[in-house]
Each structure stands twice: as C-alpha cells, then as structure tokens.
Amino acid sequence: MSNSAGGEQPIIIKKKKGGHGGHHGGAWKVAYADFVTAMMAFFLLLWLLNVTTSDQRKGIADYFAPVSVSRETSGSGGILGGQTITAPGAQISSSSPVSADVPSSGPPGQQAEESENPDPDALASTQRSGNSELTGQGPADTPKDPASQRPNENRLEYQQRLEQMAKQLGVPGQKMGEKLSDFAERLNEASQTLQIQKTEAQQFQQAASEIRQAIQSIPELEPLAQSLMIDQTPDGLRIQIVDQDRISMFPGGSAQMYGPTRALMGQLAKALSKLPNRLSISGHTDSTPFTNGGGRDNWDLSSERANATRRALIAGGIPESRIQDVVGRADRDLLVPDQPNSPRNRRISMILLRDGVAPSN
Incomplete structure (x- = not known):
C-alpha cells in the first residue's frame, strides 16, 4: 500500500510471548523421580x-x-600397552628404535584373513x-x-x-x-x-492379660482389680498397685501386707516367672508426715514396703537373681502431683525391664 508521500508503509509485526511454561518447567519431576527411585x-x-x-x-x-x-595412564588401553615392538619388556628409553617390521608366521594374505576373523577361543x-x-x-x-x-x-x-x-x-x-x-x-x-x-x-501384652484374668478369677482379689495399673514404658512392662480411699495394701505406717495383697503378689509372681526379664521394684508414699516420729519417715516406709514386695515375689517363685534393684522413693514421684496427700500416691511399682535397659528410677 502506498502512503501520501508515494512510499510504502512499513509493516509492523507484534509477537507475544505465549504460555507460562517457562515459570513452571518439568525439572521438579526429574528430581521427584530420582527421590522415589532412591526410596x-x-x-x-x-x-x-x-x-x-x-x-x-x-x-x-x-x-x-x-x-x-592401577592409576597409570601411560600406554594404558593403547595398542602397544607401554611396550616396544622390537623387544619384550617395558620401554625405558625414548631413543629405543621403533620398527614396523612385525614378525609373521605365514603369508600376508593369511595374516589379513586371521586378523579379520579371529578365533573366538583365542x-x-x-x-x-x-x-x-x-x-x-x-x-x-x-x-x-x-x-x-x-x-x-x-x-x-x-x-x-x-x-x-x-x-x-x-x-x-x-x-x-x-x-x-x-x-x-x-x-x-x-x-x-x-x-x-x-x-x-508381645510377651508383655500376654503377661498383662494373664495377670488381669488371674485377678478376675479369684473373688477375694476383686476389690484390688481397680488398684492394678499395667502399661508399657520405654523401660519395660510397668505394674503398679495403687491404694484407694478405703482399700489399702498395707496398714498405716506399716510394711506388713494385708492378706489380699499377699495373694495378689503370688498371682503376679506366677505370671512374671514365665519371662526371663529382670525386675525393678520401687515403693512410694504420699506426703503425709509421720505423727509419732520415732526416727522413721516416708523414706524408711517406702523402702520397707518395696523390700516386702521383693520377699513376696521371691516366695511366689521369682528367682532372686532377677531382682535388679529395690528402692524407696517416699513422696518424690507422686502419681497425683496436684494432690500430694491423695491415697493414690501410695503405691508399689514393679517394672519388667527390657533386655539391655537399665532402670530409670
């Protein structure tokens, strides 16, 4: 088309950058595929x-x-392999003569045929x-x-x-x-x-089931069923017997067990004797101090009750060599911290330790 001046009008072509693939690419797919392959x-x-x-x-x-x-690269992989043509052995001088006369064992035609069709066995x-x-x-x-x-x-x-x-x-x-x-x-x-x-x-779970079944099968132990707490910790299987409001394991300030408590210890010993794991025993009290004094306190009481538990388990069939330790914790590890005088803080704790695990208490 001509303009008023008689010249041709220039043609302007506008190109638009299409798509948005440049921002999103597929490189992440390759990295994700490598990650999945590695996993x-x-x-x-x-x-x-x-x-x-x-x-x-x-x-x-x-x-x-x-x-x-070998880290050597001189002659490595080449035709000569680091050796001269004329003499056997490594070339030790750059002045050694190099000759193209290779000894042959037959006519030239036969040599060429053998080189083109080498023997597979050779x-x-x-x-x-x-x-x-x-x-x-x-x-x-x-x-x-x-x-x-x-x-x-x-x-x-x-x-x-x-x-x-x-x-x-x-x-x-x-x-x-x-x-x-x-x-x-x-x-x-x-x-x-x-x-x-x-x-x-699995063994701990089976032992816990046997203990609960044994308690339910004996009528005189039924009141203590609610006092029994069994759970698994990083140290092992923990079995706790906890006092309730009107049900106690021991008389106040004493380490002599009541009859149902001793019977419960016998059932525990029968179930735990089937496993070879070591036992850790600890006694706990509440924060109520002794009224009559006499040189005894909650430390003495908790230790005495833990020892009484040890003797009851041994009498029930647990070998003495399996007892790892017996400790009294007094009121330093309360079950109900916000109620230091709660009877639930008075308890006996037995841990069936895992192999290779030392008691944490």
Whole structure:
C-alpha cells in the first residue's frame, strides 16, 4: 500500500510471548523421580536384609568388594600397552628404535584373513588374561560383579567407570565396598533390635492379660482389680498397685501386707516367672508426715514396703537373681502431683525391664 508521500508503509509485526511454561518447567519431576527411585532402592535393601541369612548378606557385601585399579595412564588401553615392538619388556628409553617390521608366521594374505576373523577361543583367552593382569586374580576366580572389568572395555574405560561409581556413592573407590558392608551390618543390627522389641512387646501384652484374668478369677482379689495399673514404658512392662480411699495394701505406717495383697503378689509372681526379664521394684508414699516420729519417715516406709514386695515375689517363685534393684522413693514421684496427700500416691511399682535397659528410677 502506498502512503501520501508515494512510499510504502512499513509493516509492523507484534509477537507475544505465549504460555507460562517457562515459570513452571518439568525439572521438579526429574528430581521427584530420582527421590522415589532412591526410596524404592532403600526399602528394597531393608527387605533384603530381613529375608536373607548371614551367609547371603556376606555374599552381597562381597559382591560390592572394591577392586585395586592401577592409576597409570601411560600406554594404558593403547595398542602397544607401554611396550616396544622390537623387544619384550617395558620401554625405558625414548631413543629405543621403533620398527614396523612385525614378525609373521605365514603369508600376508593369511595374516589379513586371521586378523579379520579371529578365533573366538583365542579372543576369550586374551580377555581373561587381561582381566587377570588387571585384578591380580586367575581366570577361575575373576569377580562377576559390577566392579569387574567387562570384556568389551579397555583398561582406561574400566578405570573411568570405577571412578564414576565411587563418585555416585560419595566415597573413594577403595573404600566403597567397606562402606556398603558397614551399612549392611548396621541395618542388620537395627533389624534385629526391632525384632527383639516386637517380641518383647508381645510377651508383655500376654503377661498383662494373664495377670488381669488371674485377678478376675479369684473373688477375694476383686476389690484390688481397680488398684492394678499395667502399661508399657520405654523401660519395660510397668505394674503398679495403687491404694484407694478405703482399700489399702498395707496398714498405716506399716510394711506388713494385708492378706489380699499377699495373694495378689503370688498371682503376679506366677505370671512374671514365665519371662526371663529382670525386675525393678520401687515403693512410694504420699506426703503425709509421720505423727509419732520415732526416727522413721516416708523414706524408711517406702523402702520397707518395696523390700516386702521383693520377699513376696521371691516366695511366689521369682528367682532372686532377677531382682535388679529395690528402692524407696517416699513422696518424690507422686502419681497425683496436684494432690500430694491423695491415697493414690501410695503405691508399689514393679517394672519388667527390657533386655539391655537399665532402670530409670
């Protein structure tokens, strides 16, 4: 189109930047896929540790054993391999003559044919010999793992692949196998610990059920059913016998048990004797002080009642060697802190300790 001046009017093209993909990209998907893959590999390793035997785990650790690799690069992977053509042995002088006359054992035509169609047996033997020189092992014990040299790679490529594997694990190549083996051992120990804790929890739950059933089956122990408290703590199975308003285990200021209390201790001993765990016993009182004095206080009373409980359990069949400790806590560990004179603070606590756990009280 012509303008008034007789010239052509310039054409202006406006381009708009379309879409908003530049702000949102898909890079996060790659990172998320890597994370999911790593978690899958981790849980697969946990599963393998749970279903394999110790010999199988040792085999897995040996599978990732490090291989000693030469750091030399002179002549590595080349045709000459660091040797001269004319004389056997390493080339020690740059002035050694190099000749293209390679000795032959047949006509030139036959040599060319043999080079184009090599003998498969001879090729395999050469590859095995190369692996033996690299790893220091014979053909029979060449490692069949990702850290071994592949038949189709030369020495330089093999070294670079091992260094790449070490970088992915974040450890030096020579320590890669040690790290994997140590990691497998730690996971195995953690798996065994979890299995032991699971077994103990089941045993504790069964013992608690037997104790409750025994109390319900004896009419004279029915009043003490509400006084029994059983729960699992980090230390183990805790069994507490708590005083109520009109139901007490001991007479006031005394460590002599009432008849129902002694019968209850016998049932507890019968149930706890089925387990080998150690026992920790502690006595507790409320904050009411002694009125008559006489040199005794709540510390003495709580210790005496804890010892009376120990003697009752031993009489019921608990070996004395299973008693870990017997302590009196007086009113320093109240069950009802906001009511220091509450009868519920007067109690006997017995903890069936977990294996390898020291009492916290």
